[in-house]
Amino acid sequence: MAALLKTLEQTPIIDKCLGCAHAPNGEAGKTMCNVYRDPIWKWELGQCNFATHIKKEAKKEAFINPLKAAKMRAKGLR
Numbered sequence: 001m002a003a004l005l006k007t008l009e010q011t012p013i014i015d016k017c018l019g020c021a022h023a024p025n026g027e028a029g030k031t032m033c034n035v036y037r038d039p040i041w042k043w044e045l046g047q048c049n050f051a052t053h054i055k056k057e058a059k060k061e062a063f064i065n066p067l068k069a070a071k072m073r074a075k076g077l078r
Contacts, residue, residue: 011040012032013029014028014029017039020048021052022035022036022052
């Protein structure tokens with residue numbers, strides 16, 4: 001229960017946060033993130049999900065019916 005009452009201190013942004021709209025001034029080590037208190041933790045697991053300066057591309061694979069794919073392989077088309 002004591003851990004729930006502990007206040008978290010806000011830490012400054014890191015170099016990976018530069019260019020993000022949530023870091024108003026954009027100076028690493030001086031500016032604080034407006035969205036998350038500890039930006040270092042967000043980048044430890046990969047990319048920060050709040051980062052506005054990173055373009056995320058969706059990968060879409062075409063769905064091929066397995067029955068049609070088997071017929072194409074039998075004909076030698078694939």
